[in-house]
Amino acid sequence: MEALDYHAEERRKAEFDVEEMKIVWAGSRQAYEISDRVARLVASDPVFRKDNRTMLSRKDLFKDTLRKAAHAWKRIIELRLSEEEASKLRFFVDQPVFTDLHWGMFIPAIKGQGNEEQQQKWLPMAYKMQIIGCYAQTELGHGSNVQGLETTATFDPETDEFVIHSPTLTSSKWWPGGLGKVSTHALIYARLITDGQDHGVHGFIVQLRSLDDHLPLPGITVGDIGMKFGSGAYNSMDNGVLRFDHVRILRDQMLMGVSQVTREGKFMQSDVPRQLVYGTMVYVRQKIVADASCALSRAVCIATRYSVVRRQFGSHNGGPETQVIDYKTQQSRLFPLLASAYAFRFVGEWLKWLYTDVTQRLQASDFSTLPEVHACTAGLKSVTTSATADAIEECRKLCGGHGYLSSSGLPELFAVYVPACTYEGDNVVLLLQVARFLMKTVSQLGSGKKPVGTIAYMGRSEHLLQCRCEVERAEDWLKPNVILEAFEARAARMSVTCAKNLNNFANQEEGFAQLATDLAEAAVAHVQLIIVSKFIEKLQQDIPGKGVKRQLEILFNVYALSLLHKHLGDFVASGCITPKQGALANEQLRLLYSQVHFDNPSLLLYMVLLLERLLQSTSF
Numbered sequence: 001m002e003a004l005d006y007h008a009e010e011r012r013k014a015e016f017d018v019e020e021m022k023i024v025w026a027g028s029r030q031a032y033e034i035s036d037r038v039a040r041l042v043a044s045d046p047v048f049r050k051d052n053r054t055m056l057s058r059k060d061l062f063k064d065t066l067r068k069a070a071h072a073w074k075r076i077i078e079l080r081l082s083e084e085e086a087s088k089l090r091f092f093v094d095q096p097v098f099t100d101l102h103w104g105m106f107i108p109a110i111k112g113q114g115n116e117e118q119q120q121k122w123l124p125m126a127y128k129m130q131i132i133g134c135y136a137q138t139e140l141g142h143g144s145n146v147q148g149l150e151t152t153a154t155f156d157p158e159t160d161e162f163v164i165h166s167p168t169l170t171s172s173k174w175w176p177g178g179l180g181k182v183s184t185h186a187l188i189y190a191r192l193i194t195d196g197q198d199h200g201v202h203g204f205i206v207q208l209r210s211l212d213d214h215l216p217l218p219g220i221t222v223g224d225i226g227m228k229f230g231s232g233a234y235n236s237m238d239n240g241v242l243r244f245d246h247v248r249i250l251r252d253q254m255l256m257g258v259s260q261v262t263r264e265g266k267f268m269q270s271d272v273p274r275q276l277v278y279g280t281m282v283y284v285r286q287k288i289v290a291d292a293s294c295a296l297s298r299a300v301c302i303a304t305r306y307s308v309v310r311r312q313f314g315s316h317n318g319g320p321e322t323q324v325i326d327y328k329t330q331q332s333r334l335f336p337l338l339a340s341a342y343a344f345r346f347v348g349e350w351l352k353w354l355y356t357d358v359t360q361r362l363q364a365s366d367f368s369t370l371p372e373v374h375a376c377t378a379g380l381k382s383v384t385t386s387a388t389a390d391a392i393e394e395c396r397k398l399c400g401g402h403g404y405l406s407s408s409g410l411p412e413l414f415a416v417y418v419p420a421c422t423y424e425g426d427n428v429v430l431l432l433q434v435a436r437f438l439m440k441t442v443s444q445l446g447s448g449k450k451p452v453g454t455i456a457y458m459g460r461s462e463h464l465l466q467c468r469c470e471v472e473r474a475e476d477w478l479k480p481n482v483i484l485e486a487f488e489a490r491a492a493r494m495s496v497t498c499a500k501n502l503n504n505f506a507n508q509e510e511g512f513a514q515l516a517t518d519l520a521e522a523a524v525a526h527v528q529l530i531i532v533s534k535f536i537e538k539l540q541q542d543i544p545g546k547g548v549k550r551q552l553e554i555l556f557n558v559y560a561l562s563l564l565h566k567h568l569g570d571f572v573a574s575g576c577i578t579p580k581q582g583a584l585a586n587e588q589l590r591l592l593y594s595q596v597h598f599d600n601p602s603l604l605l606y607m608v609l610l611l612e613r614l615l616q617s618t619s620f
């Protein structure tokens with residue numbers, strides 16, 4: 001049989017409503033239709049071809065990116081695409097590009113931190129791309145530690161200007177995407193100094209290059225930081241370096257939504273939390289979570305298709321060899337990744353809702369959910385990107401030697417994806433932010449303040465600290481409430497244990513430093529609980545289509561039980577489940593894999609095959 005026949009054969013056996021499953025994945029029928037239409041548009045346009053990009057030199061790759069960006073913009077205008085359609089188009093063009101930072105960070109920062117006048121001045125030009133902006137926060141010396149940034153913005157009351165300066169080599173801006181070659185403007189983060197006093201880091205809009213000849217303006221030194229990991233991949237982006245030598249900008253180029261400097265040079269802090277200066281990062285972290293399921297589903301799709309076609313060993317009497325997807329080890333490595341793609345998809349949808357909700361609350365001066373939103377976006381960004389990066393590498397191995405070929409699509413996907421574990425906050429640094437939030441929650445438990453939202457379970461910690469799981473047979477592990485309680489008990493116990501251990505240190509900061517590994521693990525347990533609980537909430541919704549809900553239930557069980565198996569030590573150590581119950585969970589997991597593959601031979605396979613339109617790059 002030919003490869004295509006194997007795929008067709010597997011597809012034929014699907015026992016659920018494929019069209020409805022596509023809609024569940026997309027989020028709505030309308031979202032599915034937009035995605036489908038835009039995918040076809042991109043696939044049929046030769047300018048967007050990408051089968052040769054790993055062989056291009058950096059210069060040619062960059063020219064190719066510019067050509068694609070200009071063509072995309074032209075098509076967006078000609079076809080009058082909506083924001084959703086334009087953003088899908090960007091997704092299917094599938095190449096890191098300076099416009100990501102312009103639309104994804106520069107514009108959102110002005111919208112989120114600029115006052116009305118500033119928005120009216122800058123946004124129309126930015127929307128028409130008459131100016132192109134980047135987000136220049138990270139410096140050579142400091143990325144994670146934003147409070148450690150060294151660039152200064154000193155107010156000069158005589159001229160009503162700020163003087164932007166890079167006092168040291170380590171204060172050079174380093175990494176911003178779009179900065180190296182393209183941006184005309186940058187949203188820079190610098191220490192605000194008025195009358196000799198340092199008010200911490202704030203955002204400023206600075207013009208970098210002339211709008212006439214694109215040359216750097218006086219006092220600006222700017223360039224590209226060079227080749228990055230892998231061929232092709234992220235090298236389509238012009239990550240840059242930037243230095244300022246006493247560059248003067250008007251006072252109203254400081255974003256004044258959070259704090260202001262008056263004409264007299266008086267610093268005024270609004271009554272909004274100063275953390276709103278970090279708002280753009282929260283927005284992008286939420287976007288990154290939504291994207292994780294896309295990258296993961298592509299990798300899983302490639303590995304699944306390969307596993308169906310590939311045969312090794314097991315031939316009897318000259319018959320066909322065994323499809324590698326039939327090997328238990330292949331299934332136990334692949335199916336949890338497929339299940340994770342769906343889990344991340346649903347939690348991504350929920351996070352989008354949470355972000356919209358906090359935005360509305362902020363407009364009504366309700367800042368109460370900000371710490372939770374920060375913890376959720378930081379934690380989910382960390383857990384989903386780390387899992388996705390690991391999964392892409394696992395999928396490469398699942399494809400044997402062929403996975404190492406560029407033409408499999410996996411090396412490029414990996415090289416483009418892995419920096420997501422670092423940018424927009426190093427994943428460990430972000431987990432420690434979640435841990436801080438959890439420790440604060442535990443410390444307030446006795447105070448009468450009731451934990452709500454994703455930490456509501458902490459309010460039941462007395463019960464969770466001594467509850468015992470009631471599983472007696474493997475199939476008991478199929479009950480969502482049993483799974484949920486096990487995850488809650490594990491998360492609550494890990495946090496409470498860390499909090500107790502912190503009390504053994506005279507100095508909290510010292511304790512936090514010494515216990516950082518345990519704290520990061522407690523944060524992972526909390527975030528995995530969020531993902532599991534949002535999957536359960538999804539299953540409680542009305543899900544139409546023959547067999548669709550059933551398949552999602554299987555995926556949920558695979559996701560949760562494979563995590564339980566992987567972190568069995570945490571679950572058992574927390575005292576909620578016994579080693580025997582852990583073994584039963586593993587037994588159930590094995591049954592689920594078999595069920596997937598034998599009762600319903602192609603069901604999981606089909607789910608990933610229907611995502612194949614995502615696979616526009618050369619792949620199996």
Ligand SMILES: CCCCCCCC/C=C\CCCCCCCCCCCCCCCC(=O)SCCNC(=O)CCNC(=O)[C@H](O)C(C)(C)COP(=O)(O)OP(=O)(O)OC[C@H]1O[C@@H](n2cnc3c(N)ncnc32)[C@H](O)[C@@H]1OP(=O)(O)O
Nearest residue numbers: 069072086087093099103104144146275278374423424425
């Ligand atoms: C080809 C076709 C193109 C055509 C296209 C045309 C049109 C298309 C149309 C639409 C397309 C749309 C495309 C959109 C694409 C979007 C995707 C964008 C992709 C982006 C790609 C990636 C870019 C990467 C960019 C970056 O990396 S930017 C730099 C990021 N840097 C970081 O993340 C730094 C990490 N560090 C920190 O965040 C902080 O310093 C810290 C570690 C969190 C805090 O440290 P510290 O403890 O020192 O904090 P403090 O400052 O003292 O604050 C303490 C208290 O504040 C709380 N806190 C901290 N952060 C926050 C926060 N963000 N929100 C709320 N609260 C916060 C903290 O918890 C403390 O609280 P406390 O209670 O304990 O006091």
Ligand SMILES: Cc1cc2nc3c(=O)[nH]c(=O)nc-3n(C[C@H](O)[C@H](O)[C@H](O)COP(=O)(O)OP(=O)(O)OC[C@H]3O[C@@H](n4cnc5c(N)ncnc54)[C@H](O)[C@@H]3O)c2cc1C
Nearest residue numbers: 135136137138142143144175176177419422423424425428
């Ligand atoms: C591809 C790419 C694109 C980027 N785009 C942009 C952009 O457009 N704009 C922009 O401003 N920036 C951008 N960045 C920069 C990015 O945001 C930073 O690299 C990131 O925030 C990490 O900071 P760092 O490099 O200083 O890492 P470091 O903080 O130096 O991390 C090094 C190691 O130290 C560990 N570590 C650091 N602090 C702690 C701690 N407190 N506790 C425990 N461990 C710790 C980390 O876990 C890590 O293992 C980009 C980076 C990349 C790779």
